[in-house]
Amino acid sequence: MATVIEVRDLWFKYPGVDDWALRGVNFTLSSGELVAIIGQNGGGKTTLAKNLNGLLKPTKGVVLVDGLDTRSTPTREIVRRVGYVFQNPSHQIFESKVWEEVAYGPRNLGLPEDEVRNRVRWALSLVGLEGFEDHNPYDLDYSKMKLLTIASVLAMKPKVIVLDEPTTGQDHAGRHVLAKLVRQLNSEGFTIVVITHDMRFVAEVAKRVVLMADGRILLDGPTREVLYAVDVLRRAAIKPPQIVQLSLALREIGFPMNALTLAEATEEVARILRGTLK
């Protein structure tokens, strides 16, 4: 798969702060990946993510997006390639109609109005918000507001979408819709980076997981491998998902469990019980 983002020995310091927020991060993102960045508060997840879309520029080291160095490329060129969905929808929404909100980005790219229209229709239908075009975004429920912010980013057709804590404040139904949407967007070719504390979401959605602590990457690998590396997770003060905890407890008493999700655990337990009862 082609490389979309390459981060080489990235160090980052906020102005006026002595401590490094990022300390020598190396990270490659290939086209089509669905990566979760996890870690304790203050570990550097958001700082890394904002360096991926040019909102922040490296203090030392290099970030290449589509081969473009974020320090020497105009930020708008980076932002159109890497879209960022903020944690709090009200920090992102500023138009008074859903349609206008989604149209803002493509218009800003200078696209002709018929292309803007096509993109708005396409983005709203992808997130399931057709029929809400004339609504005021602030009249939508929280789950739909989040979907609207995703549609606004989609309408720019970025190669990479960064979702910052997408499930915060979502109820069960909202989480489910988001998990389905993220998987669907990824299967339609979008490369996705999710920053999250929601370990169940990680287990259900991510294909690769990056664990950060103190501005460094501690682990980077396939989801199952990282979520079962419980000693390293513990050192980073991260609790594995409940299904992993259950599976490990069952492993201790001799059952070969390797599940990440409830569906997998159910299947594995049924298989083990069928074998035991024979």
Ligand SMILES: Nc1ncnc2c1ncn2[C@@H]1O[C@H](COP(=O)(O)OP(=O)(O)OP(=O)(O)O)[C@@H](O)[C@H]1O
């Ligand atoms: N705007 C800022 N100004 C100064 N320091 C900051 C700023 N934003 C973050 N930091 C510091 O940079 C370090 C990394 O923070 P960052 O927000 O990237 O971590 P995080 O893993 O995303 O945490 P959280 O899960 O709480 O969002 C922390 O020490 C934090 O205090």
